[in-house]
Amino acid sequence: MSPWWLRPAAAEAAPSAGSRTEANKKLASEFFDRFSANDIAGALATMADDVTWWIVGKPELLPAAGNHGKEQIARVFHRMAGQLKNGLRMTVKSSIAEGDQVAVEVESHGELQNGRIYNNEYHFAMTIRDGKIRAVREYLDTQHVFATWFQPAAPDGDHFDRRGT
Secondary structure, three states: OHHHHHHOOHHHHHHOHHHHHHHHHHHHHHHHHHHOOOHHHHHHEEEEEEEEEEEEEOOOOOOOOOEOHHHHHHHHHHHHHHEEOOOOOEEEEEEEEEEEEEEEEEEEEEEOOOOOOOOEEEEEEEEEEEEEEEEEEEEOOOOHHHHHHHOOOHHHHHHHOOOOO
């Protein structure tokens, strides 16, 4: 065995699990900061080219539901941005991480071009490896999505608020 002064120090050989976990939480937060700033290109840059993004729901009832690759989720993001007056603010309420897994609780707020207010709550389960988001599982209130984005306005012109009234 070589003398200790010729062996690499463990701390220099690889980042500690704690520092990787914090870096992963920071990247998740950066994604939502960029998205909130309507920097879709910057948000997409936080993802690996082979990222998988799954959104809860039945695709036949909610067009964005199901599995998406990076190009598909980019189209979803751009379509959403085109329907919003000033983008969608995504506020991270809490996050917890272990290894390459990050769980993030988020609340969104934005006004659609049609005047409806989109204010949803989410849970994102993210896998982050090598400084990139590799996989996302997105859980949200699908009834609110439908009522806000897809349900036709009532004949008197009224629309649904957060409570669907």
